Amino acid sequence: AICAAITDFFQHNAEKPLRGRKMLVTAGPTHEPIDPVRYIANRSSGKQGYAIAAALADLGAEVVLVSGPTRLDSPRGVTRQNVESANDMLAACEAALPVDAAIFAAAVADWRVASEADQKIKKKEGRLPSLSLAENPDILATVSALTQGRPALVVGFAAETEAIIENGKAKLARKGCDWIVANDVGTGTGTFGGDENHVFLLTREGVEDWPKQSKDAVARDLAARITTFFQGVDV
Amino acid sequence: AICAAITDFFQHNAEKPLRGRKMLVTAGPTHEPIDPVRYIANRSSGKQGYAIAAALADLGAEVVLVSGPTRLDSPRGVTRQNVESANDMLAACEAALPVDAAIFAAAVADWRVASEADQKIKKKEGRLPSLSLAENPDILATVSALTQGRPALVVGFAAETEAIIENGKAKLARKGCDWIVANDVGTGTGTFGGDENHVFLLTREGVEDWPKQSKDAVARDLAARITTFFQGVDV
Numbered sequence: 001a002i003c004a005a006i007t008d009f010f011q012h013n014a015e016k017p018l019r020g021r022k023m024l025v026t027a028g029p030t031h032e033p034i035d036p037v038r039y040i041a042n043r044s045s046g047k048q049g050y051a052i053a054a055a056l057a058d059l060g061a062e063v064v065l066v067s068g069p070t071r072l073d074s075p076r077g078v079t080r081q082n083v084e085s086a087n088d089m090l091a092a093c094e095a096a097l098p099v100d101a102a103i104f105a106a107a108v109a110d111w112r113v114a115s116e117a118d119q120k121i122k123k124k125e126g127r128l129p130s131l132s133l134a135e136n137p138d139i140l141a142t143v144s145a146l147t148q149g150r151p152a153l154v155v156g157f158a159a160e161t162e163a164i165i166e167n168g169k170a171k172l173a174r175k176g177c178d179w180i181v182a183n184d185v186g187t188g189t190g191t192f193g194g195d196e197n198h199v200f201l202l203t204r205e206g207v208e209d210w211p212k213q214s215k216d217a218v219a220r221d222l223a224a225r226i227t228t229f230f231q232g233v234d235v
Numbered sequence: 236a237i238c239a240a241i242t243d244f245f246q247h248n249a250e251k252p253l254r255g256r257k258m259l260v261t262a263g264p265t266h267e268p269i270d271p272v273r274y275i276a277n278r279s280s281g282k283q284g285y286a287i288a289a290a291l292a293d294l295g296a297e298v299v300l301v302s303g304p305t306r307l308d309s310p311r312g313v314t315r316q317n318v319e320s321a322n323d324m325l326a327a328c329e330a331a332l333p334v335d336a337a338i339f340a341a342a343v344a345d346w347r348v349a350s351e352a353d354q355k356i357k358k359k360e361g362r363l364p365s366l367s368l369a370e371n372p373d374i375l376a377t378v379s380a381l382t383q384g385r386p387a388l389v390v391g392f393a394a395e396t397e398a399i400i401e402n403g404k405a406k407l408a409r410k411g412c413d414w415i416v417a418n419d420v421g422t423g424t425g426t427f428g429g430d431e432n433h434v435f436l437l438t439r440e441g442v443e444d445w446p447k448q449s450k451d452a453v454a455r456d457l458a459a460r461i462t463t464f465f466q467g468v469d470v
Contacts, residue, residue: 003273031276036396037342037420037427040269041276086377110358120396120420123345123370131366135358161271161355185272185355192272 004022016060017227023061024099024151025053026106026139028068030086034131035117042107043161043185043192046070049105051219053078056103059223064096068106086112086136091138097146101153101226104140105181144176153229155179155222161186169203179203181222201225251295252462258296259334259386260288261305261341261374263322269366270352277342278420278427279394286454288313291338294458299331303341320347325368326372332381335431336388336461339375340416347371357421379411388464390414390457396421403437406447418455436460 027049031039046067053065054075063078066089074080081096083089086108093102105195111133121129142157154177158168161184168182180202189198198212201222210221236358262284267276270286281302288300289310298313301324308440316331318324328337346368356364375391389412393403396419403417416436424433433447436457443454 034275037279038275038277038344039392040273041266042273044272109273111364120394122402129346129368131368133364133366157353159272167357 011138018056018223018230019060021061021100022098022232023056023063023226024093024096025049025056025063026066026068026089026093026104026108027053027104028070028072029107030068030089030109030136031084032086032109032112033084033116034113034138035119035121037120040109040111040113041069042109044068044070044107045193046072046106046146047193047195048183048197048215048218049103050075051215052103052105052222055216055219055223056226057225061100064099066092066096066106068108085109086139090137090139090142093143097143097151098149099151100230101155102143102151103155103222103226104143104177105157106139107157107159108139109136138175140177141175144178153178153226155181155226158182159185159192165200165202165207168200169207172202172204181218253291253458253465254295255285256296256335256465257333258291258461259301259323259328259331260284260291260298261303261328261339261343262288262440263302263305263307264325264342265303265344265345265371265461266319267321267347268319268351269348270354270356272355275344275346275348276304279303279305279339279342280428281307282428283392283418283432283453284338284428285310285451286450286459287338287340288453290451290458291461294462296335299334301327301331301341303343306395321374325374326374328378332378332386333384334386335376335465336390337386338390338457338461339378339412340392340394341374342394343374344371362372364433370411373410375412376410379413388413389462390416390461392443393417394427400435400437400442403435404442407437407439416453 028046029042029044033039035170050072051141053063057063057077065078065080081092100205114134144154158171160167168180172180197215197218199210201208263281264277268274285307288298292298292312300313300315316327349367349369379389391412393406395402403415405433407415419436432450432453434445436443
């Protein structure tokens, strides 16, 4: 029994290389209200982000999962914060800082409706309402640009339907983050809502084409890469 | 055993007063695509429409449930047809005709995006895309106006956030349907997504204020009213 306890202790620590690290993960879509009943949404299921949160927690990290509206159960050992809009998500992320790493897997709406209506917009004969849009805060760029308290590792996601690597590289340069996970979400790929994902990992060193695999496998591989990154970094 | 079988037979028929009637029920929101990843949605959960489909099937009706995207399981004994957009929903409803009664409980989007983009709309510095909208088909008005094959009873729903009875009466007159179930879906009522509903039944005869009750109870009461309606109608 004592031997078993000792073995457990060492295995436990060997298998929890992210113990003592705090990580922020975002997941799911955002919902941007048009009026009390209508909103703009996107097809993100949250599965990839939830899988990453679970994989990091399995490796011992303290994980805060900031989640848009999804149908998913919270992964074991993860603190979940539910939000709806991009503005709410930014506020929840800022409240979670400081963290060692931030992985922004949510599909945040680029735009919100400029003036949310207090009452349901009525249909009027021959008149169409126009939706004037306003730019949402850029959570990835905002956190990447922090001069104080910037996470040591900031990972963004790029959901592309064309020119995936090219668009991903441009995003990496533009946002100031450290890595971009670029994936193909085009019609017919089944990425949004599906269980598999074909991703490219873009770092300052180059582009890796990962095999198409389950979102859980992508999450474990990414968590392993994050572990390697932190093996060279002092707390 | 023979007595029990005979009793069952008579009870069965007594409890299935809608046997031989075919009914169409719509439920849930519609999703109107903006591009391959974004869409306009609304907060309808589909619970009220699903409860009505279930209540009508319990009374012996053959029910076709045309459903927008929901998280709900199909009610027992109901044929379910899944759709996304208002255009798809109209096509599925037309395919389900002829029916004795049509209950349009879905929260159909009044508008769709005029030109759905083939590729994800990219965020460009300093430029906001404008969403130009086009009017969706009016399923309730279209079916109410049928000269051939109009259902004997057409029931519409009005989801209102203000002036519920007034707006509901105007809708009854404008759409040419027989009844309107008007409900308050304003913020704080918890109707959208919730399990309770406070409805007004508007007919040509007047307005009934039903007590706030579960959506299942609203469905059973409405199915009972529909049964009474058909007791005076030849097939």
